[in-house]
Amino acid sequence: MAGIVEGVSPEIEKLLVIQDRDKRLIQLEHQLARIPVERVEIEERAKAATSRLEELKLKAKLTEAERKQLENDVGSKRTQIDKWRSQQVLTKKNEEYQALAHEVSNAEKEIFKIEDKELDLMDRSEKLAAEIKAEQKVLDEVNAQAQRQKETIVKRESAMKEEIEKLKAERVTLAAGVDESYLSRYERIMRHRQDVAIVPLQHGNCGGCHLQMPPQVVHLAKRSEEMVTCEQCGRILYWTGEYEAASPTALR
Ligand SMILES: [Zn+2]
Structure with missing residues (x-):
């Protein structure tokens, strides 16, 4: 262990060697203490990606439900139109016939409007499906990365613990030789x-x-x-x- 620094006393020289080990020990203890934080950060990233995907899936579900509702509305309007048409056939009064024709025409206009909305919703569903696919890919990557990071952390953690044990043992021997x-x-x-x-x-x-x-x-x-x-x-x-x-x- 000769001559780390020229001209310093042997005791100082020995302590400098111990200090070198101690600095490394402090550094390792800090890194080790940060590992639980790193684990939480990894989990948080995966959770965030999962919840983004779930949010998109929920939006898609609601959009589909809304579209279904509109489809039902159109169905019942068509049933109503059929009823009015049957009544038209049976009626003898011109006034009533005209009134029914008016109802039918109004309902048909409404159906057009609803069908426009349905088309918009179908557009939205398509976009959401694409977003879900992309987000699913992101989530898969995040999960795969998280898995790799967790494995690395386990390896790093055990390497650090091993090094700490080695340094501590070495330090005991070094300390024994110091005034x-x-x-x-x-x-x-x-x-x-x-x-x-x-x-x-x-x-x-x-x-x-x-x-x-x-x-x-x-x-x-x-x-x-x-x-x-x-x-x-x-x-x-x-x-x-x-x-x-x-x-x-x-x-x-
Ligand atoms: Zn000072």
Whole structure:
């Protein structure tokens, strides 16, 4: 594990390795925690497609029912017309004959109107049938995709759990080799910060909170004989040599 960063103390170097594992662990735990959300999202997409299809099917059913109703209306009007025609044949009064003829003519006009509406409804039914077919195709694709995504998630989930177990075991071994005071300090900061606990000095600034460090702190970090922490965020600081290269006169 030699020389992750030139010139840092062995304890810092070991902690950097642990931190690397811990960062990955945090990332994996976050991804794992998101899996139930992903599952819900997949179900929601499939549900949305199903309900769009059901809505179209309902519209088609209502349209068909409406058309049937109109067909019945036409049927009963025709029956009525037949009755009036029979009465016409039997009547002897011209006035009554004319009145019946008038009724028949009105009813026939109404039948035309109803049949126009029926044609409109048939048009609508045809369009709906095409929409249903298209939506069914979408639903099939969404379902197939959902199935694939669920399978992928199962694989991802078990791969992540496996990696977490491996990292945790590896971490136990790594932690055993670190000075207790460094390790406990590191773990306390990590629990609190949930991102990084050891940061490099960047041009004299804390690599975690970016506060400018006093020259004394930079100096101590450069000597790397003791643990140096940021006075603002508490993170452990280490020297990378960058500061010196960037401004050779800033530190004496
Ligand atoms: Zn800081």
